[in-house]
Amino acid sequence: MKQLVIISGKGGTGKTSLAACFAALEKDRGPAPVIVDCDVDAANLHLLLGGETVGSDAFSGPELAVIDRSRVADRERCEASCRFGAISGLEVDPFFCVGCGVCRLVCGEEAVRMEKREAGIIYERDTTYGKLFSAELEPGRAGFGGLITALRGRGEEEALRRPDSLLLIDGSPGIGCQVIASLTGCDLALVVTEPGKGAFHDFERIYQLLRFFGMKTRVVINRSDLDPGLLKETERYCSSHDLEIAGRVPFNDLFRQAALAGKPAVELGDAKLNSLISDIYQDVRQAL
Amino acid sequence: MKVVVSSTGPELSSATDPRFGRCSYFVVVETESMEAKSYSNESRTAMGGAGIQAGQFVASLGVQAVITGNVGPNAARVLSAAGVKVYTGAAGTVQEAVKNFSAGQLNQTATATVSAHAGMGGGR
Amino acid sequence: MILAVAGGKGGIGKTLVATSLALANAPLQFLDCDVEEPNGHFFLRPRIRKASGVSITVPRFRKWKGEVCPEAAEICRYGALAVVGEEMLVFPELCVACGGCFLLCPAGTLEPVDYPVGVVKESVGRSGIEFIAGELKVGSQRTTEVIRAAKDRLERGRDTVVDCPPGSGRPVLEAIRGSDFCLLVTEPTPFGLHDLRGNKKLLDILQIPGGVVINRSGTGYDGIHRWCREENLPVLAEIPFDRELASAAARGRTLPDVSPDWNRKLKDLWERIKKR
Numbered sequence: 236m237k238q239l240v241i242i243s244g245k246g247g248t249g250k251t252s253l254a255a256c257f258a259a260l261e262k263d264r265g266p267a268p269v270i271v272d273c274d275v276d277a278a279n280l281h282l283l284l285g286g287e288t289v290g291s292d293a294f295s296g297p298e299l300a301v302i303d304r305s306r307v308a309d310r311e312r313c314e315a316s317c318r319f320g321a322i323s324g325l326e327v328d329p330f331f332c333v334g335c336g337v338c339r340l341v342c343g344e345e346a347v348r349m350e351k352r353e354a355g356i357i358y359e360r361d362t363t364y365g366k367l368f369s370a371e372l373e374p375g376r377a378g379f380g381g382l383i384t385a386l387r388g389r390g391e392e393e394a395l396r397r398p399d400s401l402l403l404i405d406g407s408p409g410i411g412c413q414v415i416a417s418l419t420g421c422d423l424a425l426v427v428t429e430p431g432k433g434a435f436h437d438f439e440r441i442y443q444l445l446r447f448f449g450m451k452t453r454v455v456i457n458r459s460d461l462d463p464g465l466l467k468e469t470e471r472y473c474s475s476h477d478l479e480i481a482g483r484v485p486f487n488d489l490f491r492q493a494a495l496a497g498k499p500a501v502e503l504g505d506a507k508l509n510s511l512i513s514d515i516y517q518d519v520r521q522a523l
Numbered sequence: 524m525k526v527v528v529s530s531t532g533p534e535l536s537s538a539t540d541p542r543f544g545r546c547s548y549f550v551v552v553e554t555e556s557m558e559a560k561s562y563s564n565e566s567r568t569a570m571g572g573a574g575i576q577a578g579q580f581v582a583s584l585g586v587q588a589v590i591t592g593n594v595g596p597n598a599a600r601v602l603s604a605a606g607v608k609v610y611t612g613a614a615g616t617v618q619e620a621v622k623n624f625s626a627g628q629l630n631q632t633a634t635a636t637v638s639a640h641a642g643m644g645g646g647r
Numbered sequence: 648m649i650l651a652v653a654g655g656k657g658g659i660g661k662t663l664v665a666t667s668l669a670l671a672n673a674p675l676q677f678l679d680c681d682v683e684e685p686n687g688h689f690f691l692r693p694r695i696r697k698a699s700g701v702s703i704t705v706p707r708f709r710k711w712k713g714e715v716c717p718e719a720a721e722i723c724r725y726g727a728l729a730v731v732g733e734e735m736l737v738f739p740e741l742c743v744a745c746g747g748c749f750l751l752c753p754a755g756t757l758e759p760v761d762y763p764v765g766v767v768k769e770s771v772g773r774s775g776i777e778f779i780a781g782e783l784k785v786g787s788q789r790t791t792e793v794i795r796a797a798k799d800r801l802e803r804g805r806d807t808v809v810d811c812p813p814g815s816g817r818p819v820l821e822a823i824r825g826s827d828f829c830l831l832v833t834e835p836t837p838f839g840l841h842d843l844r845g846n847k848k849l850l851d852i853l854q855i856p857g858g859v860v861i862n863r864s865g866t867g868y869d870g871i872h873r874w875c876r877e878e879n880l881p882v883l884a885e886i887p888f889d890r891e892l893a894s895a896a897a898r899g900r901t902l903p904d905v906s907p908d909w910n911r912k913l914k915d916l917w918e919r920i921k922k923r
Binding site: 243244246247248251274276277278279282297298318319330332334335336337340341372374375376408415429430431432433434436437441443446458461462465486493495496497500506 | 655656657658659662683686689716722723743744745746747750751767785786787813814815816817819820836837838841842845846848849850863866868891893894896897898899913
């Protein structure tokens with residue numbers, strides 16, 4: 236099973252749009268890919284791939300503390316035990332509690348029980364382009380990394396059942412816990428960036444992370460004609476770090492139109508865009 | 524020699540699992556007799572540090588070597604502290620992997636062969 | 648007034664809105680809480696005066712004490728401690744610094760040491776804006792600690808713009824908490840609407856009043872407006888879809904830089920929010 240993750244550092248660079256196009260192209264190549272949307276905070280891939288939900292499972296986050304105040308012997312000590320300030324008035328604030336269990340040690344095992352709480356839902360969808368696993372997290376909830384691991388696990392199980400199918404992962408944004416969980420163990424990371432100051436800064440940070448993990452990497456520069464100077468800067472950075480650029484996509488309105496139409500941009504039938512993206516796809520597929 | 528193979532199933536005929544910390548089963552094999560015993564990997568769904576927990580578990584089995592696809596840096600640290608040797612690049616079934624190991628065809632590694640699976644923990 | 652600017656996903660224009668608002672209403676404090684991808688400095692170009700490290704307290708095994716403590720490894724829910732033979736291994740990148748292991752182990756087995764997770768930079772930017780930015784160390788997962796450390800640097804009682812992390816997860820909650828009002832930046836597509844719904848739920852949890860800014864507007868999709876009407880969430884500003892604007896923002900130019908008209912509009916927006 237090959238695993239390809241598409242990431243971006245900075246959000247909004249067109250990562251999800253490109254992931255949808257890759258799903259369509261991979262489907263044409265055959266067999267259909269198994270797709271995992273690890274961007275749980277802004278899970279949008281299903282809006283482009285369509286299809287219907289065929290299953291859903293509640294996902295529980297880490298166990299959180301629940302205090303039985305009648306059994307707390309030393310109130311003050313109990314309240315002060317939490318380093319995360321989650322206990323006030325002997326009530327545990329689920330948004331602050333990290334589930335470390337220290338209050339159980341201090342307040343007493345009889346006074347605190349650890350309880351699993353629903354943190355989100357994992358959805359399984361059948362789309363024209365392949366099986367899609369995505370998740371929706373309860374707003375404000377912790378447990379990102381864990382959810383992504385579980386989500387990827389579902390995708391991996393499915394992909395192992397279908398010989399030669401690619402596991403296509405729409406990675407999480409940023410450089411933290413979520414993105415590490417979404418790219419660990421992948422065969423190749425495709426980084427989507429754009430010639431912007433912020434995007435370049437984030438691109439450098441995501442590159443440090445990829446180098447730290449020793450991952451094979453390809454780069455796509457989206458909206459490549461946004462600023463010639465910054466494009467050069469990005470290209471120079473790539474060549475001096477031995478990063479191969481799989482392609483450049485000039486500013487266009489097609490990704491937005493695709494979002495409005497609810498399908499991958501390559502299905503809009505624009506010959507120029509299709510050939511650009513197809514070239515990028517071929518390059519990445521060969522490097523896998 | 525007693526070795527353990529990361530596996531997708533509990534049998535000698537099961538396919539090896541390239542992951543160590545998050546594999547489905549550990550199959551312990553006596554290389555001379557090919558006698559096997561399997562354990563389901565409890566750390567598979569751990570919130571964090573799966574490789575570390577799996578490493579501790581495997582060390583407690585008293586095996587001399589681990590045969591797997593890839594091993595992360597955390598698991599590598601635990602296994603090395605426990606004096607368990609790590610052989611990577613396992614493919615095919617558990618039985619085939621053990622045969623390749625006995626034939627000296629797998630690479631021994633002292634360091635990680637994949638990135639840290641450090642992304643699951645904490646959740647904050 | 649503390650005004651938070653949040654948005655459904657990265658690249659929605661959140662930082663552009665936050666820095667533009669700050670510039671139009673300067674001088675004030677600007678807090679960059681997008682610690683994984685802090686970008687506010689590209690627009691406000693601060694000169695760094697002070698950088699302070701953010702660290703958490705993690706255990707270190709004192710081997711010479713000759714004692715191991717399996718209980719601590721067992722209680723650690725993050726797998727940051729392992730006992731192998733006569734050795735305790737610590738994996739500080741997994742540690743959340745709950746302190747549980749110190750409570751359980753015999754005194755002296757473990758010693759507390761600082762483990763760096765990020766940095767907070769303080770500086771003065773354009774138009775005298777006090778610029779404070781948290782930056783997460785690459786590879787670290789302690790996002791909320793860095794956000795909290797950055798917020799601790801704020802001077803109370805002053806006008807402040809908070810640039811939040813993208814999304815609607817725990818870090819955003821941490822960034823928005825304590826704000827008087829929150830602007831949610833979105834775009835007129837089904838993507839934008841989907842993410843806006845999640846953001847709105849956060850405001851409901853925290854009971855903070857909010858309003859919406861539509862970026863890249865004027866493209867015929869009215870889903871955002873319709874939903875905002877249903878939810879009684881005011882649409883307070885719209886930024887048109889414009890290639891020149893996108894290109895200027897990519898170069899680190901804010902809305903007031905592009906047109907003085909925006910200066911007036913954003914001053915007016917600030918006053919309107921303040922009056923609510």
